[in-house]
Amino acid sequence: MKTELKLCALTYGAVLTELGRENADIFVLEADLMKASGTRPFMEAYPDRHINVGVAEQNLVGIAAGLASMQRIPFACTMSNFMSQRASDQVTISVSFNKFNVKLIGCYAGLSQEKNGATHISIMDVAVMRCLPNMKVIVPSDHRELADALKFAAEDNGPLYIRMPRVLPEALFDDSYKFTFNKGYQVKTGCDLTIISNGISSLVASGVLDELEKEGINAGLVHFPVVKPADEEIILEAAEQTGALITVEDHSIYGGLGGLVSEITGKNRSAIVARIGLNDMFGLTASLDFQLDYFGISVENLIKTAKEVISRKK
């Protein structure tokens, strides 16, 4: 990948430390992955508000729920696969059902686990979290957005999940873009089709527009960082304007962004939807670039898929 990618731990650690300074109710919880999340500076600054439970993700989430019951603001972080799979019932009952103000951060999310492979690559975290009543779900695509999402989370009241990959670009969009909760961002309008993406896939998707133009395809791009509650309006507008949507995500094509867009458009059968992501498959032991390419989150596959959906429109 040509774009320089930076460790999300740098932003998570720095923003949490800043938030911790501003607000004495902020707690940071870890399950032996401080190295991955980057909260050592918080621990050093506020040791009595930094809890490390060891390799015990269920307890991580439960303790966070207890802290929230006392009107504290816990940020609990573990790898997104463990957060959404191993601790799924605790996230469901101790947090979501109780409607406790817990911030769940799934780090090293999706294919960014790279060579850690199938056991560690979360393919269902967005789907799981999106099903939970009371839960908000954010999938940032760059460091500015991650920082804004974290600050939003600290202010917002209620359960919230942030899908945080290991790495993201510093700034994917120009300075005019500002993360707004509950809003998608129309990066470019098009007339032939619209690509909808979030997370690391927004980086791939934003790089394909010129290539599509060369192929004579005028594609729009909607960046969609807030999966829940979803900005249905921007999806339906894109469906109406272009009649064909392609979703791209480093997640299962079931239940995540692709599932969401299909649900929204299915309500009024307004567009053809093609979903790019992991199609009933686990992740691999391979680099991020290799996996993105392997699962079709690539310029080549986007061009191929674009041609297919356009031909299906006719």
Next chain:
Amino acid sequence: MENKITDLKNIARQLRLNTFKAITNAGGGHYGGSLSVIEIIAVLYFDIMRINPKNPDDDARDRFVLSKGHAGPVLYTALAMRGYFPLDDLKYLDKPLSSFPKHVDRLKLKGIDASTGSLGQGLSIACGMAISLKQQKKDNLVYVVLGDGELDSGQTWEAAMAASKYGLDNIIAIIDRNQVQIDGSTEEIMPIEPLKDKWTAFGWRASEVDGHDVAALHSEIINAQKKSGKPNIIIAKTIKGCGISFMEGKWQWHSGTIDGSQYKSCLLELGEGE
């Protein structure tokens, strides 16, 4: 003190009768694990805990987590008897959309500090509460009642380690050790003994007591309130279905329904009208 214990005994008898009636009125339910935990709840809610029925959200209150959420009917009945709401409201137990679902729901009823029902999660929540209180140097205590069946769950032991690591001596956990879980006796389904040794090894101050002896329970909890740097666990030995002879010690009565003639004999056993 003697008067207090006599009062608590009477309250426990009333709590057992009212709980039994509420469950039966709902068409049956978790008789076994509700009737075993009666004295524990009576001592906590009618003497030990600092609570404020007039202001259930009072920040100065002690916190309570019913980790064995299926004993909800006992907690509802205790709250009613403490004046949180009219006793008559218990007729809504298990009714659709009521404030009294089978497992306690904090969003539906003032006086519930945590919604539970999925076993094994309560001790972690209690740890979070206790960490917050300690960090703010507040002296409120966190009480948590665990079932013995849920001690099979790994999360309970994750929480046990964390409570010890963080020196949460403001937690007083009580195990309703009725020795029976859904499918049979605990030692048959998943042996958990030696329980006291296990908790001690996990860094807790552990003790054992007769969970139906209100005087002994009371004194053990008062002991546990003395700060030692260690979290406290009281293993309260109880009888599943206590008070109703045909239910006592029977795994078949973890939950169930009774008929009209059984109901009358149960009321007699529970001292209705005395």
